[in-house]
Amino acid sequence: KARVQNQFIIDLSDVPKQPPIPKSSGVIKDGASKYTGVTFHKQSNKWQARINIKGKQTSIGSYDNEEEAAVDYARALFKYKGQGALEKARKQNSFVDLADVPPKSPIPKRAGRMKEGASKYAGIYFRKETKKWQARISVDGKVRRIGYYEDEVEAAVDCARAVLKYKGQGALDKAREQRVQRVQSSFFVDLSGVSSQPPILKSACRNKEGASKYAGIYFR
DNA sequence: TTAGTTGGGTCCTCGAGAAA
DNA sequence: TTTCTCGAGGACCCAACTAA
Structure with a gap:
């Protein structure tokens, strides 16, 4: 040819x-x-x-x-x-195969990580370009794609199935437990009643190049 | 402080229809 | 049968975020 x-x-x-x-x-x-x-x-x-x-x-x-x-x-x-x-x-093209995994209830995202328009479930992201929900899972330090879905809950269910398949029941339970604990124990610092205070300088010996000169402040 | 996870922007490739 | 064109899908990359 x-x-x-x-x-x-x-x-x-x-x-x-x-x-x-x-x-x-x-x-x-x-x-x-x-x-x-x-x-x-x-x-x-x-x-x-x-x-x-x-x-x-x-x-x-x-x-x-x-x-x-x-x-x-x-x-x-x-x-x-x-x-x-x-x-x-x-x-x-090797998407996660969940054919042998039974449906599992979705894992809620930690409260602090929810942004407007984003999914309320862990591992689920809304892709603007496809107008679909994408389910992803991190296995052995690498991100694997589970699939694209019209329905957010359906994506979250498959994500939970993927966690069960690739990380085990223990990891699934732990993920749910962490989310619950986090929601129950989460709090935000309320500074509304506190007057403005001068920043706290780090001691000179702790100052590194590029790092903040103030205590408690880190450059990301 | 570091390493792992999540979220979002950008751009490349594929799919499909039309035309040559 | 092949080429052209264009829109959509989805992969890649990196910044932001969080847990340990």
Whole structure:
């Protein structure tokens, strides 16, 4: 297969067969391909594989078989962007799988962290650009995406399921307990009845470059 | 004080329709 | 069958925030 397109030659003859890159189930639209880089072309009634090379969207080919198109997309990705890009694409599409986890009640966010318009549940964020709620979880120091949701509570339920799956029942209980304790014990310093006071200077030996010269004050 | 988590802005890639 | 175009989705990066 060799075609000249946008100054590029899509020649995959020297590229070994690569397994296709599946999309996460949450982002597959009706009638769309379940593989990355593959779209259904209604006019020709075929699957089209395309790849973006140096900012140019380049056609790899059109296929009767969706899997075959996906395999060639993976091969093109390997050839033009390297093994790293291929692995990255696979990783990016590896959303958290919660199929085997029963529904769990959502974890409320700590009171102090709630902003106007933000979710009241831990791990849930509203994305303005998609107008959807995104559920995320941090596992082994890395953020993993759970999915995008129309409903905030649904997102929070899946987030709780992810905590159970990746951190265990103990972590889930602890998260709920911490939230409850925090809400019960939280207080705000009320300075309304206190007159203005001069700041307290740190002792000279404790002053570091870039740090505040006042006690109790830290630059973030 | 540090390290982990959360929230938000920006920009790149994909998907889909239209045209060549 | 391929290319062009454009909007939407979503990933990346970093600042802000919090717990230990």
